[in-house]
Amino acid sequence: MQASSSDAPLSAADERRVRAISNALKDEPGALLPILHAVQKELGYVPSAGVPIVAECLNLSRAEVHGVITFYHFFRTSPPGERTLFICRAEACQSMGAVALESHAKATLGIDFHGTTADGKLSLEPVYCLGNCACSPAIMVDETVYGRVTPQRLDEILG
Amino acid sequence: MAGSKQRVFVPQDTTARSLGADAVADAILSEAAARNVEIELVRNGSLGLYWLEPFVEVEIDGVRHAFGPVTPGDVPGLFDAQWLEGSAHALGHGRSAEIEWLASQRRLTFARVGIVDPLSLEDYRAHGGLVGLERAAAMDGGEIVEEVTNSGLRGRGGAAFPTGIKWNTVLKAEGAQKYVVCNADEGDSGTFADRMIMESDPFVLIEGMAIAGLAVGATQGYVYIRCEYPQAIRTMRAAIQTAREAGVLGPDVLGSGRAFELDVREAAGAYICGEETSLLESLEGKRGMVRYRPPLPAIKGLFGAPTIVNNVISLASVPIILAKGAEYYKDFGTGRSRGTLTIQLAGNVRRGGLVEVPFGLTLRELLEDYGGGTASGRPIRAVQAGGPLGAYVHPDQFDTPLDYEAFAKIGAMLGHGGIVVFDDTVDMAAMARFAMEFCALESCGKCTPCRIGAVRGVEVIDRIVSGENSDANLVLLRELCDTMVAGSLCALGGMAPFPVLSVLNHYPEDLRARP
Numbered sequence: 001m002q003a004s005s006s007d008a009p010l011s012a013a014d015e016r017r018v019r020a021i022s023n024a025l026k027d028e029p030g031a032l033l034p035i036l037h038a039v040q041k042e043l044g045y046v047p048s049a050g051v052p053i054v055a056e057c058l059n060l061s062r063a064e065v066h067g068v069i070t071f072y073h074f075f076r077t078s079p080p081g082e083r084t085l086f087i088c089r090a091e092a093c094q095s096m097g098a099v100a101l102e103s104h105a106k107a108t109l110g111i112d113f114h115g116t117t118a119d120g121k122l123s124l125e126p127v128y129c130l131g132n133c134a135c136s137p138a139i140m141v142d143e144t145v146y147g148r149v150t151p152q153r154l155d156e157i158l159g
Numbered sequence: 160m161a162g163s164k165q166r167v168f169v170p171q172d173t174t175a176r177s178l179g180a181d182a183v184a185d186a187i188l189s190e191a192a193a194r195n196v197e198i199e200l201v202r203n204g205s206l207g208l209y210w211l212e213p214f215v216e217v218e219i220d221g222v223r224h225a226f227g228p229v230t231p232g233d234v235p236g237l238f239d240a241q242w243l244e245g246s247a248h249a250l251g252h253g254r255s256a257e258i259e260w261l262a263s264q265r266r267l268t269f270a271r272v273g274i275v276d277p278l279s280l281e282d283y284r285a286h287g288g289l290v291g292l293e294r295a296a297a298m299d300g301g302e303i304v305e306e307v308t309n310s311g312l313r314g315r316g317g318a319a320f321p322t323g324i325k326w327n328t329v330l331k332a333e334g335a336q337k338y339v340v341c342n343a344d345e346g347d348s349g350t351f352a353d354r355m356i357m358e359s360d361p362f363v364l365i366e367g368m369a370i371a372g373l374a375v376g377a378t379q380g381y382v383y384i385r386c387e388y389p390q391a392i393r394t395m396r397a398a399i400q401t402a403r404e405a406g407v408l409g410p411d412v413l414g415s416g417r418a419f420e421l422d423v424r425e426a427a428g429a430y431i432c433g434e435e436t437s438l439l440e441s442l443e444g445k446r447g448m449v450r451y452r453p454p455l456p457a458i459k460g461l462f463g464a465p466t467i468v469n470n471v472i473s474l475a476s477v478p479i480i481l482a483k484g485a486e487y488y489k490d491f492g493t494g495r496s497r498g499t500l501t502i503q504l505a506g507n508v509r510r511g512g513l514v515e516v517p518f519g520l521t522l523r524e525l526l527e528d529y530g531g532g533t534a535s536g537r538p539i540r541a542v543q544a545g546g547p548l549g550a551y552v553h554p555d556q557f558d559t560p561l562d563y564e565a566f567a568k569i570g571a572m573l574g575h576g577g578i579v580v581f582d583d584t585v586d587m588a589a590m591a592r593f594a595m596e597f598c599a600l601e602s603c604g605k606c607t608p609c610r611i612g613a614v615r616g617v618e619v620i621d622r623i624v625s626g627e628n629s630d631a632n633l634v635l636l637r638e639l640c641d642t643m644v645a646g647s648l649c650a651l652g653g654m655a656p657f658p659v660l661s662v663l664n665h666y667p668e669d670l671r672a673r674p
Contacts, residue, residue: 029443030442030443030445031444032444032445033425033442034424034425037386068444071603073428074386074426074427075427075428091547091593092349092577094590095506095582096506096534128348129345129350130388131173131174131345131387133349133350133503133505133506134174134209134210134504134511134512135174135177135209136505136506138177143389143390145173145174145176147174147178
């Protein structure tokens, strides 16, 4: 369900939103990343059907826009769950049990990284450092960072 | 205190908040209201004593007294114990500035971090801010560059290149438009100094960048901040707006008649974009593919124009150099490593946080005196210094002084100052594998040694550990590392083998066939 909707045509409203964002930012120097960020902030992801609109606006090829979207880990091309859980996999967090935390999250949620739970509530993403390394392991739920997260604490945070 | 409310400080820094500082702040406000006690709650930055966060301070007769770690549940008890009058409490640490962990440091770049209200320009001025920029506004570009050169400041991003020499190249380069770019894509695990500056003292970075702009004649700056730092992004944007309204930024910087504009750009989760040429590609709206050099970014950088690319800490160190003079800064440090070093103690450590000290302290002193050993209470087995591309340092090497040259001599690096501690439960083969895995994940793909080498590195380590021709594969792993070091285009592929080689050299007992 999630996968197919990313290739679906945009609703008229979403098409207008992508076009409005692209037009508003197109004169910024190096406008593509700011546009992609704004689209993702607005829609939750960068739909493939939005690529031609952005490309046309910046006078780029679709391939160029696609290439940029897929280069950066942060941009997603399918809709996220209602919340996104980022688990840090970097060394400082590993030194404090991040590997066990990651296994626990995957097992309890029943999904792997880049997956979304069947009820559409939560997406799981890896992240490589949140700058919270003195209080590892760290996670981020949407834009809220949590430190010293044990598996039990993770369950509480996710409710 | 007559006439003004008593001030209570609760940090708004990401780490403090990650441990519940917001709930503590709410609890203090509601408890004070319930008791009819008038207080002014200030959300300052963090002093970097992360082991004591949430770290709450109460101001008594102009002196701050520390309490921590405070949970919301502790708050009624603190009021009961008359903490606002300075009475003793189990969570009390006395005067903040006299806590040994902090008092023994030498805070230059971090002088205001944790002290001021991050978004108050008046606070910034009251604590010595803008003195450097005011002085720079009366100097010509060459004089500013000379001051920075004489200070001995070297890039704090990792490569330790002399900042003044870089600036001089941009100053001398021909170009109608020049840029100042701040590399705030702090991607190294174990580092958070850049984040702390941006969240807790954003104006010092703005001031440093404006000085850089005046120095080389650049009129536009960009702060490229990683998207994993949402709070740093918000704080920097708000501070830039305030600076603009106050004439610190804009067409006439502090009445100098010279212009400097500044904008924040969000990165998008690619570690390679911390490499300066990849960062420039990203700022131009492209894939973050590493560029060949020459030309140097100082000659042909952003949009082909002469560009300063400096790390946050480097730029944030500039205001004090201009304010107090090159000699003042240079007097700190040792050998060719001048000034102070901002160490970030992280990972499995009892007292983690920000340690700013003159170069020269030994790693052992840092780990024992500041770190207090591991968080788990077990022995330290390894320390990774300088991020994911830095070597693992063995306890036998802990007497190495913290300076760039001494670390280079043992095949390690200080890099951005991140020190990640591991206890004796660490599997060093897994850490070596992770170094290769991370490189494979983050490689931009432009050069073969990095793109293919990292993938092969993971496979070879897996074969060694699973007992498949282990001896021959150990030889192969070393050869692969040599190829990546010698043949990669940038530091990612060129240095990812360093942690692997350090495991081969110092922890051979881990990197072998498992029974």
